Every structure is written in structure tokens, then in C-alpha cells.
Amino acid sequence: MHRLQKVVCAAAILLLLVSWSAAKADSLREMTMVIPAQSLAKVIEPLLPYPIDLGKNFLGSFYVQSIENIRIDKGLVSFSSLISGKDINYSTKIGKQVINLMVGDVKLPSRWEVSFRFDKSQKTLFIKPELKTREIQKDFSEGDALLNSLLAAFSGMEYPVALNDLKPLTAEFYNQILTLNTDIADVYGTDNKLFIELTPSVRIEPPKKD
8 A cells, every 4th residue: 555655646746747837836626546457457566476474373474476357346446366375384272282283385366356435534445355265265275275264364354544644745846845745535446447536735945045
């Protein structure tokens, strides 16, 4: 999500610099960024493989190797992913006895549907991931099945993502200091595109003298 915030802010600055004039810089209107699913995939690709921490019960390294087949509909993002793990050990406590399981390597394909809604009053995006790979569990290894069970435990729960903490960005433009504050007004999806409505405000000051 932090990567998406940086992309939003950078694109907003670019749009402002292209259309900016000193006389109108204090009266900018709301703008809408449109991010096609293909563009979202390109933003994610350089971040992969992405390390993930699945808690203290696991020893070893987990990585999201791929996120593909992204589809954006009204209030829903679907995609497939591949999570790998190497030299995985799992420990659990039964009574006073700690049991260690040698899981080995994991290579778990998954399909997800993530519903989302934006609460404008709280400036918060709520997401609810749903795991959709239960029907192919017969093909899982022991390690795959263990990891799949863990992911299934997080499935169906709604998680808040605060979007009201975007930091102002500053840039020097034609010998003046431009400060951009960006407020996210809405987030929604349709027609395989993600829409982000932004309300920018700009302050322009002369550069500080030495």
C-alpha cells in the first residue's frame, strides 16, 4: 500500500506541474487517477519476490513469487499468486510440550478475491481477502496444506488501511517552492480499472534565501 501511495503522489505532482499556473494554483479541483489492472501489475512486478513474515511459529523464508491475472471489478480485486518457502519448520505447543514439524520446501499456488470499500468519513480503505483455492487441496504437499490452512484462517476478515497520512511533497519549480498536500477522496473499481479520486492543495512560496 505504501508503494501505491508513492505512485499516487508522484503522478499527482506530474499532473499539477503540467497544468500549473501561479494565478490558479490555489484553486485546484478534484482529480481522478485511473489505474488499469495491467498498470497495477507493472507496479507490483518490481517488488517481487516479496518476503513475508508468517509469525514466530514458522522458521524459514517465505516469499510471494508472483501475482498474476489481476482483475478489477466493482468493489472487488481478484488475482492468482504463488507463495514459496524454503527449509520451513513449524512449531506448536500442545499442553506443555512443544512439537516441531519439519515442513521442508513450500510452493503454494493460490487464488484470491479481495473486496474493498472506502469509508470517506474515516479516510480508511477496508479490505477483505477471500481465499479461493480450497477445491485443489488434494494436490497439495504437506507443507502446502499447512500454509493453505494458515492463509484460510485470515480469509474472510476485514482489515482497515488508513489513507489519511499522506505526507506533503515539496519540489522546486521555476525558482519557487511548491508544496503539495494530497487528500484521497474516494477509491473504487470498475471495468478492470482502479479509480482514485484526489483532492490536492498547493502552496507556492519563494525559495529561502541563504
